[in-house]
Each structure stands twice: as C-alpha cells, then as structure tokens.
Amino acid sequence: MVPPVSDPPQFPSMPRPSVNPWRADFPVLDQEVNGRPLVYLDNAATTQKPRQVIEAISNYYLHDNSNVHRGIHTLSARATSGFEGAREKVARFLGAAGPQEIIFTRGTTEAINLVAQSWGRANLRPGDRILLTEMEHHSNIVPWQMLCERTGARLAYVPVTGPEGLLDLSDLDTLLGGGTKFFAFTHTSNTLGTVNPAADLCRRAREAGVVSLVDAAQSAGHRPVDVRGIGCDFLVFSGHKMCGPTGIGALYGRESILDAMPPWQGGGDMISRVDYDKSRWNTLPHKFEAGTPDIAGAIGLGAALDYLETVGRETIRDHDAMLAAAAWNVLREVGGLTLLGPEPGLHPGGRAGVVSFVMDGVHAHDVVTLTDRCGVALRGGHHCNQPLMKKLGYPATSRASFYFYNSVEEITALADAIGEVRAFFSGH
Ligand code: C6P
Numbered sequence: 001m002v003p004p005v006s007d008p009p010q011f012p013s014m015p016r017p018s019v020n021p022w023r024a025d026f027p028v029l030d031q032e033v034n035g036r037p038l039v040y041l042d043n044a045a046t047t048q049k050p051r052q053v054i055e056a057i058s059n060y061y062l063h064d065n066s067n068v069h070r071g072i073h074t075l076s077a078r079a080t081s082g083f084e085g086a087r088e089k090v091a092r093f094l095g096a097a098g099p100q101e102i103i104f105t106r107g108t109t110e111a112i113n114l115v116a117q118s119w120g121r122a123n124l125r126p127g128d129r130i131l132l133t134e135m136e137h138h139s140n141i142v143p144w145q146m147l148c149e150r151t152g153a154r155l156a157y158v159p160v161t162g163p164e165g166l167l168d169l170s171d172l173d174t175l176l177g178g179g180t181k182f183f184a185f186t187h188t189s190n191t192l193g194t195v196n197p198a199a200d201l202c203r204r205a206r207e208a209g210v211v212s213l214v215d216a217a218q219s220a221g222h223r224p225v226d227v228r229g230i231g232c233d234f235l236v237f238s239g240h241k242m243c244g245p246t247g248i249g250a251l252y253g254r255e256s257i258l259d260a261m262p263p264w265q266g267g268g269d270m271i272s273r274v275d276y277d278k279s280r281w282n283t284l285p286h287k288f289e290a291g292t293p294d295i296a297g298a299i300g301l302g303a304a305l306d307y308l309e310t311v312g313r314e315t316i317r318d319h320d321a322m323l324a325a326a327a328w329n330v331l332r333e334v335g336g337l338t339l340l341g342p343e344p345g346l347h348p349g350g351r352a353g354v355v356s357f358v359m360d361g362v363h364a365h366d367v368v369t370l371t372d373r374c375g376v377a378l379r380g381g382h383h384c385n386q387p388l389m390k391k392l393g394y395p396a397t398s399r400a401s402f403y404f405y406n407s408v409e410e411i412t413a414l415a416d417a418i419g420e421v422r423a424f425f426s427g428h
Contacts, residue, residue, distance in 0.1 A: 011415060013329035015322060017408045022311060025050035026405050036375030039410045039417075044190050044218060044354050044401035045379050046240045049304070053243055056303035060296045068295055069269060069286075083295050086302030087285070090250050093305045094235065095226035100255055100284040104293055107249035108217040109139040111236035112184070114251055114288060115213060116143040118264040119234075120182070123211075126152030129180040131210070133158040133167055133196075134391060135189045138384040140215045144184065156180070163392055165192030165341040172201075176208035183210050187225070188218035191383045191397065192341035193324060193354035195219070202231040211257070217241055221308060222352060222403075223317035227252050239297065244304035248297030251288075258284050265290040316404045320353030323402040323411055327355045330415035336360045336422050340397060353402035356383075359418075362425050364396035370424060371398075374417035 023029060026048045031038050040048060060082060066075035068083045087099040096102060105111040124130070130144050134157045148155055156175055159168045167185075176183065183205045187198050198214050205212040213234040216225055220235075221242020227235050234257075238249040253261075263270050263281055267290035273280045281287045308316070325344035331337055340356040359367050368380035379399045382389045389395060400414055 011330045011333055011412065013326070013333065014412060015326055015408050020405060020407050022050075023405045023407070025052065025307075027051060027054075029405065033375040033377070034373050037413075039374075039376040039413045041400040041402060041406065041410065041414060042377045042379050043403040043406075044241070044383075044399065046246065047221065047243050047403050048405065049243055049245065049300075050307050052307050053245070053300050053303045057245060057296050057300040060299045065296075067292055079295055082299045082302075083293065086298040089302040089305045090252075093309075094220070094252050095228050096252050097228075097255060101227075101252055101258065103251040103253065103258070103285045103288040104298055105236075105249050105251050106247050106294070107238035107240065108137075108215060108236045109143075109238075111234075111249060111251035112139055112213070112215070113143045114264050115234050115236075115253075116147045118261045118288070119211070119257070120144075120147040120153075121151065122260075122262055124151040124153040124181060127179055128153045129156055129178065130154070131156050131158065131175055131180050131183040133185045134160040135165065135167070135192060135194065135385070135388050136184070136186055137190055137215065137217070138386070139217075140184055140186060141387070153181075158185070160192075160388065160391065163338070163340050164343070165189060165194045166347065167194075167196055169201075172204060173208070176205060176210050180208070180210050182213070184213040184215065186215040186218070188216075188222070188352045188354070189341070189385075190218050190354065190401075191356050191385045191388060191399065193352045193356070194342055194347070195223075195349045195352055197349050198230045198232065202233075206231060218352060218354070221304075221316070222313070222320055223350075224313045233257055239301040239304060242304055243307055244301040245297045248294045248301050250301075255284065258288070261288075263287050263290070267291045269293075311404055317350070319404045319406075320402050321351055323406055323408070324351055324353045324355055326408060326411045327400055327402070327414060330411060331355065331357055331418060334415055334418050334422060336426075337418070340392070340394075353406075354399065355401075356397040356399045358394050358397050359422065359425070362421070364398040366425075367398040367418070367421050370421045371414075371417040374413070374420060376414055376417040378414075 064078040066079040068080040202212045216237045220237035235252040240246040270290040364380035
C-alpha cells in the first residue's frame, strides 16, 4: 500500500513498518502523554478528527452560521445548503435511494431509539418477538427492552458461540419464525471484532417477513457499507466513530417504511401545518427532525465522509485487518493473555480492527491505567456489553482498536507496554 522503511521490526511476526500518509492530517496525534509519544488505540470509542473536518466546522461558524430551512437571507440559504448537502453525502456514502431516506440523529443510540419508539410502538403487539444477538451493545438492547415493557412484545437472542465470538446461526430460521417481527444486529462487534454477514442475515430476515436493522456504529467508517447491497430496512451509525464530530449520526430507513412511520418527537420543522387542535406532518426526512438540528455537526460529518472517500474504505478495511492480525500475533507472543474474538485469518467474513484481551490475574482497569503511563490509550471495561461479558465469564476486557492512521510501530509500542504491565504484576 505504502513504501516500506528500513527500521527492523522488534517482534518476529510483525509486518514491516510503513510510512502512513494520513497521519499528518490529525493534529491531536502529535503529542506526548506521560512523557511518551501518544499511541491512540481507542478508536472504537471515538476516532480522531482530521484538520479538514475541524476546518469545515470552524468555517461554518466563521462565515455561514445561521438557522436552516427558516430564513430567506443569504446566510440561512448557505447554512441550509451545507446541511442538506451533508445529507446528500450520507445518502451517497451508504448507497441509499436518496436524501429522503437519511434522518440526522445524535448518533447510533438515538437512531435506534427513534426506530423503537416510532416503528416499534406502531407495529408491535403483545406476544410479538424482537430478535437481537448476544453480542449487542447496550444501545441495541435497552431501547428494545423498554419497547417490550410498553407493548408486551418479547426478546430473543441469536447465541454467540463462545470466546471466539461468532454468531451461532444454526437455529436462525427458527428464531426468525414464531412471531418474530423485527431483527436488529450489529454489523461489527465493538468487543469481539467479529464482522457479521449482514447481507445474508438481512436476506434471511426478509424471506421470513421480518424487518431488519443493522447497527453500523463500528463498520460504517471502516469498510464499504451499501444499504441496498446489504438489503436492510434500517441502518444506523455515529459520525464520531468515523472522523466526524460527536453529537451527529444518522438513521437510514427504506423510504416506504419511513413514510408509514409516525413522527417520534414534535416541534418545529417536522410539520407542514399546525392548527390549535391538530397538525400535519412534513415530508421525509423532515418528519423525523424536530427543532433546530446540529447544523455544524452535519457539515462536519459531510467533511468526514469526503475525507474517508479520499482514503478509501477498502484501504481502511485492509489496514485495520493488517493491524488487528499484527496485534493478535504480538500479544500472543507476550504470553499470559486470553485473546477474544475470531482469530484473524480464520473467519471468512474478515475481522475488524478491534482486539480485546484479558491478562491472567489482572483487572482490565489496572492494565489500561498502566498502559496509559506508557502513552498507550486503550479502553478497559465491559464496553457496554455487560450481558456478553457475563456470558463469556469476564467482568471486563482491555481493548485495543485501530484506524487507518495507526501504524505498525504503534502495535510494537502496544506489545511493549503490555509486556511492561505483565512484568510489573508478575514482580519481574
Ligand atoms: N461503542 C465503544 O467504546 P453512540 O454512543 O450512540 O455513538 O454509539 C453506541 C454504540 C452502538 N453500537 C455499537 C456497536 C457501539 O460500539 C457503540 C458505541 C463505544 O465501544 C462506546 S460504549
């Protein structure tokens, strides 16, 4: 992908280091933490932002700041065109039929809540079933539990095989029958790094007459994601996990389904006409966007999508997979660690740039506190996957997660830091 440089790798299994052409676009990465160069490996929590995104947001506030859809003056027209232009970029990025299928939300969590409260309340009856998987993030469990309490619907789960972290699909067709109306699953697990076969799962849901939702929080910025190729009814993501700002994300919904759904919040912009006794709803997508939206956030998200297109989503997927395989191999060489998720290379669907591990006898919070002293930013905890952790029998894991600006040298720094933590706790 990029030319090799001469420094020899420290671990025998490491790929050769290479020059990373994107790193210079990320000012925040150029700093020391605790006297060591920052090694930011917490990208599944949030990614860093390139200069191009930061500039798009500050240019909006410096030159165009105004409210959208309301004013006739020049600044309002510019703000509206920036905001609606960003929606068109999201539609193109996801392969949607058009911008009417894209609803801006605060992120993945809010998008799932929108579907649960609007589609769910309108369509589910007592005894209906919602199917999830055992590897879902809390954001794709709790809104459905709340919906079940309101409607009398029930939950069922596609099982996870074990620490290797695959879905056991042997009973999927049975689970999709028996009153199941809705199937929501994660494309990529934020703890296990598993990439689920989204197109196949949605096809099987469709054949069973079940509506599908794909949680693309960990995939939309990491691999090509095409809603028509996947064949989902809904897909949700967060801008901040793909070089965009926090507080903005989107819901993709198939137009015919969105059209039939009631609004979920009332207020300005989502109406076409209001009288004292009743109101009429606006057309898509505005029906689902009440009140002044995050205009700068949407413009920043649009800039992030432009940036990701210049890097290339296949390139990002391959770079993530290369770093995950390198991390897996060097962490295994460190010893005393249990690695979770599918072993790189063995899982046909590929593997994301997320490597979770448990150090024998040491809590993940201690591991992550000590790696931070080496300048290495990891996440330790249950990663909002408490039921999965309970099932696998771990209270928490340490997690390294990668993006295209991370380098092979940083994987060496990770392994060195983990080696230091292990030495510390084993008294060497
Ligand atoms: N996972 C992580 O460190 P929000 O907070 O709405 O942007 O995203 C929620 C969410 C939903 N689904 C998946 C698969 C996710 O990974 C996340 C966020 C972060 O793993 C924070 S817990």
